[in-house]
């Protein structure tokens with residue numbers, strides 16, 4: 001039992017309607033990866049009555065900044081000497097870092113979508129729509145909870161969980177992009193329409209601004225024009241450093257390839273099929289991977305983060321100018337990691353540390369400055385943590401744990417962590433250890449890593465007799481975690497006793513695959529690689 005919930009004497013704040021089952025066509029979602037979705041009307045999106053504003057004026061504002069595909073260890077102040085991130089460095093110095101923050105995984109290739117649904121609901125992977133295509137109406141979202149507690153809620157940028165959930169969640173917003181990815185310039189966005197639909201004809205004329213600039217401008221405009229007595233929750237869901245890695249040339253010029261290190265776990269190719277080895281994200285470099293192309297990918301990734309850092313800095317400066325910093329909580333995090341050349345991989349469809357570990361910084365009233373915590377955390381712990389920080393009762397539907405942001409808030413430590421990718425991969429962490437299991441074409445494979453001694457996961461100890469006991473222990477930890485997390489997979493059964501969730505390429509229409517191949521080749525050409 002979570003002590004914070006006891007402290008707040010949990011109230012069942014929300015009527016939980018019957019589970020709203022949503023049928024979806026798997027190919028529909030794949031189209032969402034490249035196409036902007038436009039949604040029709042949805043009757044299930046009645047806004048709830050606004051909460052009374054009494055007694056809420058002293059609550060802090062919340063600015064939640066979500067980067068797209070920014071992995072852990074991409075902040076200069078946290079030890080990456082090769083990346084330039086002055087704004088994030090300043091946040092590190094003035095806030096608390098949770099340096100062991102993870103996503104739980106995904107049941108589809110678009111890892112972003114369930115990750116964002118978990119952030120929004122505070123729930124674990126197998127307790128949401130694990131594809132993230134939708135958020136069930138019974139699972140009250142973070143902005144909805146804040147709205148009921150008197151907040152003005154404002155969304156900017158990428159929304160990847162369908163328009164019905166969006167309309168249910170936010171009362172305001174600007175420059176809203178519905179979908180998974182888009183070119184960084186000419187982003188198709190919408191203005192917020194209360195209760196309205198987001199039909200294509202109401203789309204903004206695409207601006208020629210880069211997405212990071214476009215979204216930062218929207219944030220700055222919102223902060224500058226905000227005059228309401230209510231505290232606000234501004235959710236900035238950015239589109240960087242997700243590919244396509246387009247940005248002003250001056251940012252690329254900040255990085256000299258000679259000064260970019262090859263990761264210690266660089267491989268020309270991944271040593272075996274992990275079930276999702278041939279997916280769009282993996283085509284952003286050729287096969288076999290070469291040191292030069294991996295370095296060029298890293299440089300572009302870092303340059304895009306530096307560009308993003310600049311625009312986040314503009315938003316924070318606006319808060320300072322408006323005198324809001326003393327009464328604003330800032331959360332900075334990313335929705336998933338990315339391999340960018342580690343283990344022979346480029347993408348996020350794996351359970352190595354680079355792809356599941358994300359940065360998390362929280363800064364604000366009562367939060368210690370310049371503090372790094374190594375407690376295990378999931379992104380879906382942010383929701384209850386924000387509730388605890390603002391004195392808002394945590395809804396019954398929320399499953400995350402409150403993070404130890406300060407001494408006044410009682411937190412619940414996690415002993416271990418669980419991760420899943422489709423029915424191909426399962427993993428667990430506890431103490432220094434990590435186990436990853438693969439189930440591909442009925443062939444099961446196990447990896448065992450000591451993360452403390454081998455943070456880059458280069459020495460698989462699973463077949464080393466010396467570590468047989470550690471392996472046995474980690475097997476039990478994984479099984480326990482799977483049961484706790486309501487995973488239907490059973491490691492003792494053939495094929496883990498669950499349907500194969502097909503590899504992306506096997507279920508994507510060939511014309512889409514072909515189109516995405518062309519885009520990936522263009523991305524390679526931008527870096528000076530490929531056929532031409």
Ligand SMILES: [Ca+2]
Nearest residue numbers: 068069112335
């Ligand atoms: Ca992402």
